[in-house]
Amino acid sequence: MPAAAAAVAAGLATGPGSRVTRFAKSTAASVTPVRPGKTHTLSPLDNAMECHTVHVVLYCRAAPGLDREPLKESLSEALSLYPAMTGRLTRREGGEGAPAEAEPAQRGWVVKCNDAGVRMVDARAAATLDEWLATATGDEEMDLLYYEPMGPEPYIWSPFYVQLTEFADKSYALGLSCTHIHNDPTAAALFFQAWAAAHRRTTSTYPPFLHAPAFEVSPTSPPPPPPLLADKSSAASPAGADAAPMSSATFHFPAPAVRALLSSLEPGTTPFAALAALFWLRITGAADGERELTLALDFRKRMYAPLPWGYYGSVVHFTRARADLASGLPAVAAALDAHVAGVPEEDLWRAVEWLHARQQQQEGGPTGPFQMYGPELTCVALDHVPMYGAEFEAGAPPARVSCRVGGAAGEGLVIVLPAAEGGEARDVVVTLPAEATARVCGDGEVLRHGAQVVFGAKAGKEA
Structure with a gap:
């Protein structure tokens, strides 16, 4: 050769x-040339x-x-x-x-x-x-x-x-x-x-x-850092050689399983909050006292002047929810729903202004990139995204859609996605330290709530 x-x-x-x-x-390459410059x-x-x-x-x-x-x-x-x-x-x-x-x-x-x-x-x-x-x-x-x-x-x-x-x-x-x-x-x-x-x-x-x-923002003076981003920017990212190997798995929750889960929770609980709470509890253990979970929310349709679905770029806002994990799944799910519903658009703009100001600092300052997804456990809400409309042949939606975010080393990432059959059905993709992924794949509570492990766990390459 x-x-x-x-x-x-x-x-x-x-x-x-x-x-x-x-x-x-x-x-x-594109079939249509771009104008020079x-x-x-x-x-x-x-x-x-x-x-x-x-x-x-x-x-x-x-x-x-x-x-x-x-x-x-x-x-x-x-x-x-x-x-x-x-x-x-x-x-x-x-x-x-x-x-x-x-x-x-x-x-x-x-x-x-x-x-x-x-x-x-x-x-x-x-x-x-x-x-x-x-x-x-x-x-x-x-x-x-x-x-x-x-x-x-x-x-x-x-x-x-x-x-x-x-x-x-x-x-x-x-x-x-x-x-x-x-x-x-x-x-x-x-x-x-x-x-x-x-x-x-x-x-x-x-x-x-x-x-x-x-x-585009033009803050008149450097804004104070949002507490969550301040913590992220000062946290030490897991070193490559020392970081725990990450592994991924996908769980499918058919519509009947999600409906049964929701029926055991407070009325009005969303599938995202129910599944985020379930995995939060099973990954961390039902510890006593309040704990925090970082949520990553797509803000396209949450803004006063909503952006089109097709907006090209990042509209992910990170926010920190709190709940007493010892209070049980219904209360934790309700706390997540209440937090998501109450995130004001002003929080997004404060984050944008601070990131903009940080970006403009002179070279040599503490302005290097930092981990946005992690290093703490982060849950991403994507189950509202119309992923199954990509029909390459009319009337034939994808058999499955999978999504990962790389660089989420640390405690890991949980992504809630729509499932192929639509309705209340959901897929959950986890990327966790390999030992935690293997444990969650065999977790009795997760399986009891109707999860089907589609792509199982095996320690190896990072997503």
């Missing part, structure tokens, strides 16, 4: 015993997510029009609506194309929309889709995704990676990985809506809304 080919093959390799074989890497400014919320990545997998059953080359063609069509996706990151101050004396309002990352394209990986899985869903572990699912961390030259690094994995029955897994600087989980998941619409040669229900000024 030539040296160049060997290097590519080594870079695409999966772990020993993996059923996924990656065999080619290429670049997917176009840039996309990133908001303070975007810039704050430098430590994190987003990973979404859509499982699509075999269909007459679902094949590798047509998928690549429709991807290029969809990318014409997202010029920022095919661009490259650069720093405003002292970076490529930006003077060192840049105005403070210009500091931070910016996207140079230069049509460089997104990286694409071709792969095959030695299993049918149903065999995979029945037997794959949470860590093995990560083989359906490909991502390369940013290197020393960000202007040549692709922030987006797409992996097309063909199963033995001609079904496909479509894996999207990207830096959280560009997109939050909602935006990443809804990109598939545009891709599916392009594949069907129609328009997306949720067209992209690339409007960075939505979060």
